[in-house]
Amino acid sequence: MKKKSASSSLSRRQFLKGFGSGVAGSVALNKIASALPLQKTLEKAADNANRTPLKLSVNGKAYRLSVEPNRTLAEVIREDLQLTGTKVVCNHGECGACTVLLDGEAVYSCHILALDADGKSVTTIEGLLGGEELHPLQKAFVKKDGIQCGFCTPGQIMAAQALLLKNPHPAKEDVLEGMSGNLCRCGAYPKIIESVLEAAKKD
Amino acid sequence: MRYFDYIQPENIKQAGESASHGWRKALLYAGGTDLLGLIKNEVESPAALINLKAIPGLNGIEYSEREGLTIGALVKLSQLSAHEAVRERYSVLEQALKETASPQLRNMGTIGGNLCQRPRCWYFRGDFHCLRKGGDICYAVDGENKYHCVVGGGPCFIVHPSDPAVALLALDAWVTIASAKGTKRVALKDFFVLPEDDIYRENILQPGEIVTHIHVPPLSEKTVSGYIKFRERGAWDFAVVSVAATLRINGNTIIDGKAAFGGVAPKPWQEEKINQRLKGLSVKTENFELLSAEVLKEAEPLNQNAFKLPLVRNLLKRLLVQLTAS
Structure with missing residues (x-):
């Protein structure tokens, strides 16, 4: 990814984040202005005490993190590593939007703990x-219009990637089966299947 | 999710000890596909999870013609269905595994966890203080009970959600259970319990006991087996009902056989009478029809689920016809 120059513009995400905490902060301040610093300090101390070290390789880069046991892999990927291409939709291991590869196999990152991935290798959509070059699967999704609103797409593409790693030339039935753990509420299924078959053709 | 500690035992003994402390609730944690859902829905609020995944010796699959199949409890569903012996010899198990959940969940969920999963009843999973959660009413009785049990129910009317368990029951499987006291073997048919025996559990496991292995006896050359799952979606759904069967056939006669049923009872279900009648039965569609009509004779459907009876009977007939066709 291209690095933005620090001085230029605020990213859309940083802007939204700042805006959100500004609103919440101003409401909270009126009520508990005096209690806040102590509470924050206590919370932070408790947080640190409960953290466990975690070694993770994400997209080929090694990370040493320290996370609370009750945090999911998706939360750590999105919040700590700021890799927000992975989407959380149902947060119940049902819809597939959070699909990533864990040691080469598709898993729902919202439904495993970050600590479960200790020592393993994670691949996200990023x-x-x-570089700036799209992956053949991403190109196929663009070409075949495998996207409507696009929110499920990162998960769809990661599920497709896992499928093609195992079976580079799948029949249509294999694609239907391999993609069955990913929901698309726009109902773009026929185009998604076409996109995966298109990408498989290129290999 | 609420905070919990993550305990990392090095062996089964340590894991069992961590789980059997009475002073705080520590739950066994393998694939997590079921348990994390329960925690997110606040059906369970454990103080600690005992991660079993790093314990050595529980994720292998062994096969020999004499001993049959020995499966470590931590073997992933996708790993098991891809195993050569399963694909070549245990069709019923392969089919049930492949029809379970979604590709992602099969990469995450373990066979031991699949057998020990909690029911999917929407009152149990939802915000209802039902019988199974220590309340004093089963909301399914007068509520939405289309997917609840038709036999073996009362005072709670869950169905057991596992597909592989139904296949394993038809294969006469047994499990090894380990605890601080040692190990014991239990036939799968004696592993599951009905609500009338214990309303809070679906199996015999006591705190501190852990399923370590699943064993499937070898099948003779002439055995055929299969699994039919009926679900409302084309993919990624729990069984409304399912049927598993293993048949040993000689010429035009079934020497012996076993049928098992999912989605009908609070545990994977089989009927001794049906298995007895399979013995020596001639391969004829009329015979299969007569036999199927005898299935679930003791059923007492709730007001929305009587449809399961003809469904199960027809699926058994279909499966028997399919398995004896060649």
Whole structure:
């Protein structure tokens, strides 16, 4: 990914984040202005005490983190590593939007604990990019219009990637089966299947 | 999710000890596909999870013609269905595994966890203080009970959600259970319990006891087996009902056989009478029809689920016809 120059513009995400905490902060301040610092300090101390070290390789880069046991892999990927391509939709291991590869196999990152991935290798949608060059699967989704609103797409593409790693030339039935753990509420299924078959053709 | 500690035992003994402390609730944690859902829905609020995944010796699959199949409890569903012996010899198990959940969940969920999963009843999973959660009413009795049990129910009317358990029951499987006291073997048919025996559990496991292995006896050359799962979606759904069967056939006669049923009872279900009648039965569609009509004779459907009876009977007939066709 291209690095933005620090001085130029605030990213959309940083802007939204700042805006959100500003609103919440001003409401909270009126009520508990005096209690806040102590509470924050206590919370922070408790947080640190409960953290466990975690070694993770994400998209080929090694990380040493320290996380609370009750945090999911998706939360750590999105919040700590700021890799927000992975989407959390149902947060119940049912819809597939959070699909990532864990040691090469598709898993729902919202439904495993970050600590479960200790010592393992994770690939997210960001890991498919080669610099600014789209991955063949991403190109196929663009070409075949495998996207409507696009929110499920990162998960769809990661599920497809896992499928093609195992079976580079799948029949349509294999694609239907391999993609069955990913929901698309726009109902773009026929185009998604076409996109995966298109990408498989190129290999 | 609420905070919990993550305990990392090095062996089964340590894991069992961590789980059997009475002073705080520590739950066994393998694939987590079921348990994390329960924690997110606040059906369970454990103080600690005991991660079993790093314990050595529980994730292998062994096969020999004499001993049959020995499966470590931590073997992932996708790993098991891809195993050569399972694909070549235990069709019923392969089919049940492949129809379970979604590709992602099969990469995450373990076979031991699958057998020990909690029911999917929406009152149990939802915000209802039902019988199974220590309340004093089963909301399914007068509520939405289309997917609840038709036999073996009362005072709670869950169905057991596992597909592989139904296949394993038809294969006469047994499990090894380890605890601080040692190990014991239990036939799968004696592993599950009905609500009338214990309303709070679906199996015999006591705190501190852990399923370590699943064993499937070898099958003779002439055995055929299969699994039919009926679900409302084309993919990624729990069984409304399911049927598993293993048949040993000689010429035009079934020497012996076993049928098992999912989605009908609070545990994977089989009927001794049906298995007895399979013995020596000639391969004929009329015979299968007569036999299927005898299935679930003791059923007492709730007001929305009587449809399960003809469904199960027809699926058994279909499966028997399919398995004896060649």
